[in-house]
Amino acid sequence: MNQGDDMTAELFTGAEMVVKSLSALNVKYIFGYPGGSVLDIYDAIFQQDEIEHILVRHEQAATHMADGYARATGEVGVVLATSGPGATNCVTGIATAYMDSIPMVVLSGQVATSLIGNDAFQETDIVGCTRPIIKHSFNCRSLADIPDAIAKAFYIASTGRPGPVVVELPKDILIPQNKGTFNINTDVKMRSYNPNIKGHPKQIRKAVSTIKSAKRLVIYSGGGIVLSDASHLLTELVETLKAPVTNTLMGLGGISGTHENFIGMLGMHGSLEANKAMANADVILALGARFDDRVTNNVEKFCPNATIIHVDIDPTSISKTINAHVPVVGLVDVVIQQILDELAATDFTPDEEVLAPWWQQINLWRNMKSISYKQDENEKIKPQRVVEAMYKITNGEAYVASDVGQHQMFAAQYYPFEKPRQWINSGGAGTMGFGLPAAMGVKLAFPDKHVICITGDGSIQMNIQELSTCMQYNLPVVIVALNNRSLGMVRQWQDMVYGGRHSSSYMESLPDFTKLAESYGHVGIKINTLAELDSKLEEAFSIKNRLVFVDVLVDEKEHVYPMHIRTGAIDEMWLSKGVKA
Amino acid sequence: MRRILAILMENEPGSLSRIVGLFSQRAFNIESLTVAPTEDASLSRMTIATKGDDKILEQIVKQVNKLIDVIKITDITDRKHLERELLLVKVVALSDKSRTEVKRITDIFRGAIVDIGKQIYTIQLTGDADKLNAFIDTLRNETEIIESVRSGCVGIARGEKALRI
Numbered sequence: 001m002n003q004g005d006d007m008t009a010e011l012f013t014g015a016e017m018v019v020k021s022l023s024a025l026n027v028k029y030i031f032g033y034p035g036g037s038v039l040d041i042y043d044a045i046f047q048q049d050e051i052e053h054i055l056v057r058h059e060q061a062a063t064h065m066a067d068g069y070a071r072a073t074g075e076v077g078v079v080l081a082t083s084g085p086g087a088t089n090c091v092t093g094i095a096t097a098y099m100d101s102i103p104m105v106v107l108s109g110q111v112a113t114s115l116i117g118n119d120a121f122q123e124t125d126i127v128g129c130t131r132p133i134i135k136h137s138f139n140c141r142s143l144a145d146i147p148d149a150i151a152k153a154f155y156i157a158s159t160g161r162p163g164p165v166v167v168e169l170p171k172d173i174l175i176p177q178n179k180g181t182f183n184i185n186t187d188v189k190m191r192s193y194n195p196n197i198k199g200h201p202k203q204i205r206k207a208v209s210t211i212k213s214a215k216r217l218v219i220y221s222g223g224g225i226v227l228s229d230a231s232h233l234l235t236e237l238v239e240t241l242k243a244p245v246t247n248t249l250m251g252l253g254g255i256s257g258t259h260e261n262f263i264g265m266l267g268m269h270g271s272l273e274a275n276k277a278m279a280n281a282d283v284i285l286a287l288g289a290r291f292d293d294r295v296t297n298n299v300e301k302f303c304p305n306a307t308i309i310h311v312d313i314d315p316t317s318i319s320k321t322i323n324a325h326v327p328v329v330g331l332v333d334v335v336i337q338q339i340l341d342e343l344a345a346t347d348f349t350p351d352e353e354v355l356a357p358w359w360q361q362i363n364l365w366r367n368m369k370s371i372s373y374k375q376d377e378n379e380k381i382k383p384q385r386v387v388e389a390m391y392k393i394t395n396g397e398a399y400v401a402s403d404v405g406q407h408q409m410f411a412a413q414y415y416p417f418e419k420p421r422q423w424i425n426s427g428g429a430g431t432m433g434f435g436l437p438a439a440m441g442v443k444l445a446f447p448d449k450h451v452i453c454i455t456g457d458g459s460i461q462m463n464i465q466e467l468s469t470c471m472q473y474n475l476p477v478v479i480v481a482l483n484n485r486s487l488g489m490v491r492q493w494q495d496m497v498y499g500g501r502h503s504s505s506y507m508e509s510l511p512d513f514t515k516l517a518e519s520y521g522h523v524g525i526k527i528n529t530l531a532e533l534d535s536k537l538e539e540a541f542s543i544k545n546r547l548v549f550v551d552v553l554v555d556e557k558e559h560v561y562p563m564h565i566r567t568g569a570i571d572e573m574w575l576s577k578g579v580k581a
Numbered sequence: 582m583r584r585i586l587a588i589l590m591e592n593e594p595g596s597l598s599r600i601v602g603l604f605s606q607r608a609f610n611i612e613s614l615t616v617a618p619t620e621d622a623s624l625s626r627m628t629i630a631t632k633g634d635d636k637i638l639e640q641i642v643k644q645v646n647k648l649i650d651v652i653k654i655t656d657i658t659d660r661k662h663l664e665r666e667l668l669l670v671k672v673v674a675l676s677d678k679s680r681t682e683v684k685r686i687t688d689i690f691r692g693a694i695v696d697i698g699k700q701i702y703t704i705q706l707t708g709d710a711d712k713l714n715a716f717i718d719t720l721r722n723e724t725e726i727i728e729s730v731r732s733g734c735v736g737i738a739r740g741e742k743a744l745r746i
Contacts, residue, residue: 131602
């Protein structure tokens with residue numbers, strides 16, 4: 001102990017400081033898996049009861065579970081993994097959170113500082129491994145670094161454009177032999193990081209005058225609306241302008257899916273009316289969306305006649321793929337409020353004569369009913385029909401966590417989300433295996449709500465071991481597997497682009513999923529025919545306290561439509577097999 | 582087009598790797614990169630020479646600025662600025678004639694001979710990239726270059742403009 005230290009102050013180990021720091025930041029759950037370098041942290045967790053640790057069966061699932069928890073609650077998801085393989089197993093989950101801007105803090109063990117660089121047992125440079133897929137990272141090298149790094153990690157993860165932050169904790173600063181005083185400052189200020197929050201007034205005025213001049217305005221909103229809880233403001237803006245609004249895959253629920261101004265999701269598998277409206281717009285108001293390639297299709301042909309107003313907290317998103325004529329950097333909720341204020345201050349009233357022909361045109365596109373399918377009574381169950389049935393039974397109010405593939409698109413198209421945060425999916429990274437652990441994170445946060453994991457026979461097997469975690473922590477999610485005995489989206493591309501050659505896209509030797517679920521102690525329900533679909537699904541959703549695995553045998557030949565024609569404009573689409581828009 | 586970017590950042594472990602990683606991750610070009618702590622040891626000052634069209638440059642500046650460690654970045658290319666690079670070059674200096682000629686060229690370029698051996702001169706020269714290139718070309722006509730090392734350019738704005746906290 002140095003001279004000048006307060007001799008009466010209580011001393012703590014680094015491991016205790018980790019737990020105390022998390023407590024100070026109001027953390028309720030840690031998702032993780034123990035191992036050599038973090039055993040001291042696990043010992044500290046054992047000796048307190050403020051924070052509950054959820055033991056997963058694979059670290060990737062811990063990251064997705066923390067991610068699902070963060071997406072549903074808006075809080076920071078916390079992961080704890082040991083050094084080496086524990087940490088590298090987190091990489092996919094970190095990348096998934098990064099691509100969708102999800103606030104997450106990953107605490108990773110590391111070998112002792114004296115061993116770093118020696119290729120020690122279970123040593124991996126996790127800070128180096130994750131550098132391209134994190135918002136920031138910290139290498140702690142002394143006891144005093146711990147509270148500071150964790151407080152900053154939470155601040156960085158949750159402010160501005162959110163994202164994952166990695167904190168590396170070497171073993172020797174966690175062990176009982178090293179102790180120090182504990183101080184944490186949760187009111188973090190950093191000279192190098194000041195997330196810009198308000199839109200520049202000049203840009204706001206420019207945006208509003210552009211909106212007022214529009215004859216064919218479309219509001220294109222993305223995940224930023226969900227992340228910044230700006231749904232009510234978006235709805236107010238839409239109703240003030242009486243404009244059509246489309247959501248990205250990440251933005252679904254940003255406005256009610258049943259709102260009369262909502263024209264559906266846009267992009268690769270979006271509605272014809274959404275993509276047509278974009279292509280024919282003279283002004284596009286992009287709110288917390290980033291002109292992803294799955295939205296734009298060919299950027300060379302993207303909406304050539306539109307003036308683009310782009311609002312985003314991240315300046316790098318603006319004019320990255322599509323040039324913005326009116327860029328506005330700021331938090332999207334703050335900027336929408338500024339736009340509403342400016343509209344009110346300039347006595348805006350929507351011009352019905354301008355709106356009428358635009359809506360007339362949009363309704364013509366709507367009437368083409370691009371989001372539709374045919375279900376004959378005696379045929380195999382269409383996957384779309386399953387999603388519609390789930391929607392009816394859950395009254396549109398369930399949390400739906402999705403895996404990646406055809407089922408994800410069917411869910412996005414056929415389950416109109418009422419509220420933000422209801423739709424939990426890996427949009428940017430497209431991570432198969434995301435669905436089940438994400439659903440578990442949601443269920444942990446909202447035990448009284450219906451939480452669905454919609455998945456396929458491919459995706460579910462990428463994290464199926466978590467059925468065991470569900471049993472341990474009583475997480476009765478409803479898993480609905482649209483089982484088509486193949487990797488449906490891959491197969492669809494092979495049908496459409498690769499001459500029908502189904503290279504490694506079908507699954508031989510699938511397990512009996514219902515028996516598998518039962519062996520973990522859950523309930524399994526198999527649905528083979530259309531006649532039993534509704535009643536058996538209702539039965540599944542009526543079971544409240546046990547996890548139900550619903551294995552639905554669906555038509556393996558069904559494709560997701562509409563679909564962008566490759567290299568075409570945003571509104572060039574296949575409407576069904578061989579039929580172009 | 583060639584651009585000179587001046588960056589002020591936290592002098593933290595890993596800061597440099599974040600910058601270098603960003604350039605490789607997003608396929609941006611680095612012509613040269615120099616970095617050292619400033620008079621305030623908590624800060625590092627970096628100069629990057631890069632190439633790209635306006636759209637790429639806009640992304641480079643925004644992406645670097647987005648890094649948490651970076652405090653400020655400015656593109657000093659279009660404003661009045663000073664640009665300097667250091668060259669150390671070792672040449673063969675055998676005959677009286679070639680020694681005299683190398684010394685003369687060095688004087689003309691306002692360089693300095695900073696080390697001599699039985700058969701070599703080591704010359705130090707500072708200036709912008711053009712000057713250093715011209716010097717190397719001239720030397721090459723007179724004698725054989727054994728090895729050379731260049732620091733990469735450092736840049737600073739002229740006048741009152743300053744990159745500081």
